[in-house]
Amino acid sequence: MAVEAKPRLRISINGEYLRVARLVEGLGIATVCESALCPNIGECWGSGTATFMIMGDTCTRGCRFCYVKKGKPEPLDPGEPWRVAVAVKTLKLDYVTITSVDRDDLPDGGASHFAATVRAVKKLNPGVKVEALIPDFQGVREHVELVARSGLEVLAHNIETVRRLTPLVRDRRAGYEQSLRVLEYAKEARPGLVTKSSILLGLGEEWGEVVEAMRDLRSVGVDILVLSQYLRPSPKQLPVAKRYKLSEFRELAEIGRRLGFAYVVAHPLARTSYKAKEAYLAAIARMKGGGEEQAS
Amino acid sequence: MAVGEAGVVEVRVPRELWPRRGGWRGKLVSVARPGSRVEKGQVVAEVEIEKAVLEIESPVEGVVVWSLPEGSEVEPGSVIVRVESGGG
Numbered sequence: 001m002a003v004e005a006k007p008r009l010r011i012s013i014n015g016e017y018l019r020v021a022r023l024v025e026g027l028g029i030a031t032v033c034e035s036a037l038c039p040n041i042g043e044c045w046g047s048g049t050a051t052f053m054i055m056g057d058t059c060t061r062g063c064r065f066c067y068v069k070k071g072k073p074e075p076l077d078p079g080e081p082w083r084v085a086v087a088v089k090t091l092k093l094d095y096v097t098i099t100s101v102d103r104d105d106l107p108d109g110g111a112s113h114f115a116a117t118v119r120a121v122k123k124l125n126p127g128v129k130v131e132a133l134i135p136d137f138q139g140v141r142e143h144v145e146l147v148a149r150s151g152l153e154v155l156a157h158n159i160e161t162v163r164r165l166t167p168l169v170r171d172r173r174a175g176y177e178q179s180l181r182v183l184e185y186a187k188e189a190r191p192g193l194v195t196k197s198s199i200l201l202g203l204g205e206e207w208g209e210v211v212e213a214m215r216d217l218r219s220v221g222v223d224i225l226v227l228s229q230y231l232r233p234s235p236k237q238l239p240v241a242k243r244y245k246l247s248e249f250r251e252l253a254e255i256g257r258r259l260g261f262a263y264v265v266a267h268p269l270a271r272t273s274y275k276a277k278e279a280y281l282a283a284i285a286r287m288k289g290g291g292e293e294q295a296s
Numbered sequence: 297m298a299v300g301e302a303g304v305v306e307v308r309v310p311r312e313l314w315p316r317r318g319g320w321r322g323k324l325v326s327v328a329r330p331g332s333r334v335e336k337g338q339v340v341a342e343v344e345i346e347k348a349v350l351e352i353e354s355p356v357e358g359v360v361v362w363s364l365p366e367g368s369e370v371e372p373g374s375v376i377v378r379v380e381s382g383g384g
């Protein structure tokens with residue numbers, strides 16, 4: 001792969017970045033920014049925000065695009081919800097994205113812990129908007145509903161790739177249909193809830209398959225779509241099959257808008273939580289009928 | 297960054313980048329040569345990792361007095377350039 005094809009990241013560690021680094025380390029909270037080698041860490045931490053990853057830093061699944069540690073996780077820490085709440089307060093966040101590893105070892109997949117974290121964040125930070133990027137909880141409706149009804153504004157769950165590539169890209173316990181059902185259950189649990197999903201591009205999918213995945217997401221009422229370029233984190237993960245041009249991202253975003261998504265984030269470096277507040281505000285404005293047409 | 301001998305600043309592959317997720321490595325694909333004058337904030341090295349090319353800035357204005365050879369394998373904390381602050 002040519003060097004020129006890879007994104008260029010200007011590394012600038014400022015005071016705000018170091019403040020975030022000290023805070024999350026001091027509170028013992030994992031971040032997906034670090035765990036997944038997120039390319040946007042400089043921009044996000046440098047502007048005083050982070051995406052917290054609860055239930056530890058070790059995932060029970062082995063998806064082949066992901067850099068998060070895999071293995072046997074530590075037991076849940078009952079103090080974690082409160083520490084996340086303290087982090088949100090300390091950083092003075094008015095919008096926070098919380099995600100987690102998969103915890104197939106727990107009877108409820110960690111749904112009650114996730115919901116407790118949302119409630120703790122809300123309790124300590126009145127007015128804060130919370131986005132939860134959840135695992136699939138093995139497709140158990142009750143577990144999805146527990147989080148969907150915990151008081152959050154946005155429930156995100158990533159379909160990650162197209163139907164055909166799902167068995168190759170994701171852990172065998174994940175499923176394309178299962179992920180669609182998770183998004184459907186969330187919407188049914190709280191019809192006003194904003195839902196969101198991401199597709200990683202560049203894993204070998206065909207253009208028509210991407211459009212099909214977008215249609216499938218709309219069919220279960222997903223409001224916000226994120227399209228981003230897959231970047232191989234290390235030689236242990238799947239190779240990049242294609243690097244999409246900006247013009248292709250724009251074209252897919254336009255297709256997404258025509259399919260009825262309230263907002264589409266489409267950029268090589270976009271990630272589910274990247275500029276999540278902006279996407280949420282634009283989406284609800286559009287859903288209420290008062291929003292501007294999204295610029296391409 | 298770290299100050300080594302008097303007035304000489306070491307530019308490293310930042311340990312603060314993804315601080316609790318070590319294990320990543322990279323290759324130094326371009327670097328400012330000894331004798332080059334650099335400004336504060338100027339990119340003095342490019343490190344290719346699997347995901348991206350990292351552009352690393354000089355934290356000071358000065359003159360490069362030493363740099364690691366291009367093609368070297370690096371990791372978080374590796375010293376890649378030494379800049380004599382304000383020198384020249």
